[in-house]
Amino acid sequence: EIVLTQSPGTLSLSPGERATLSCRASQDISSDYLAWYQQKPGQAPRLLIYGASNRAPGIPDRFSGSGSETDFTLIISKLEPEDFAVYYCQQYGSSPPYSFGQGTKLDIK
Amino acid sequence: EVRLVESGGGLVKPGGSLRLSCAASGFTFSTYAMNWVRQAPGKGLEWVSFISSNGNYKYYVDSVKGRFTISRDNAKNSLYLQMNSLKVEDTGVYYCVMGGGSRWGQGTLVSVSS
Numbered sequence: 001e002i003v004l005t006q007s008p009g010t011l012s013l014s015p016g017e018r019a020t021l022s023c024r025a026s027q028d029i030s031s032d033y034l035a036w037y038q039q040k041p042g043q044a045p046r047l048l049i050y051g052a053s054n055r056a057p058g059i060p061d062r063f064s065g066s067g068s069e070t071d072f073t074l075i076i077s078k079l080e081p082e083d084f085a086v087y088y089c090q091q092y093g094s095s096p097p098y099s100f101g102q103g104t105k106l107d108i109k
Numbered sequence: 110e111v112r113l114v115e116s117g118g119g120l121v122k123p124g125g126s127l128r129l130s131c132a133a134s135g136f137t138f139s140t141y142a143m144n145w146v147r148q149a150p151g152k153g154l155e156w157v158s159f160i161s162s163n164g165n166y167k168y169y170v171d172s173v174k175g176r177f178t179i180s181r182d183n184a185k186n187s188l189y190l191q192m193n194s195l196k197v198e199d200t201g202v203y204y205c206v207m208g209g210g211s212r213w214g215q216g217t218l219v220s221v222s223s
Contacts, residue, residue, distance in 0.1 A: 035209065037154075044204055045204075045210075047209075047211050047212075050209055050210070050211075088154050090156070090210065092210070096159060096170075097156055098144070098156040098159065098168075100146075100153060100154040100155065100156060102153050103154075
């Protein structure tokens, strides 16, 4: 079973700053099958990035993903007020379970 | 417009059963794999189960194996999750999720409590 560990647990930043979120896998996963989601309180998660680096339709270009093997990163280049939320990574590769990371809460400093 | 609408949640005693449904519209349901993902109150996301587009492949998280059964009816554009022998730790919002996570329903709340 692949375990995803996200860091930091909480990230406190101000609008306009750059956010860097990390997702580390316990074993190599294909970058084709690493996704990032954003979840706001009371809402369902929203897909941001799939295949480690591909933005989902309608996602602003301030969101970018990168990484391979065991280390993946989500960068938000210039934070907007609506970006403060919880972010999850997920692997959905060759074998289940299709685990999620524990989440990174991005809050306003 | 893609829509996923879950139903069937509610309050049930430990050991009880519930059947969740997800009505899909706005896309060719029969060509997409589907998942159930849950979220305990105040906690993170947990993948629960996967079913392939034709229903031939089904996978489960270890904690629900032998208790939950995923199924689909492509003629009715519907996804199901039969949940038996429910435990307190099964409490949470259950989301119906399309394919690679591109679309999520709004979720249905399952509460298991005596």
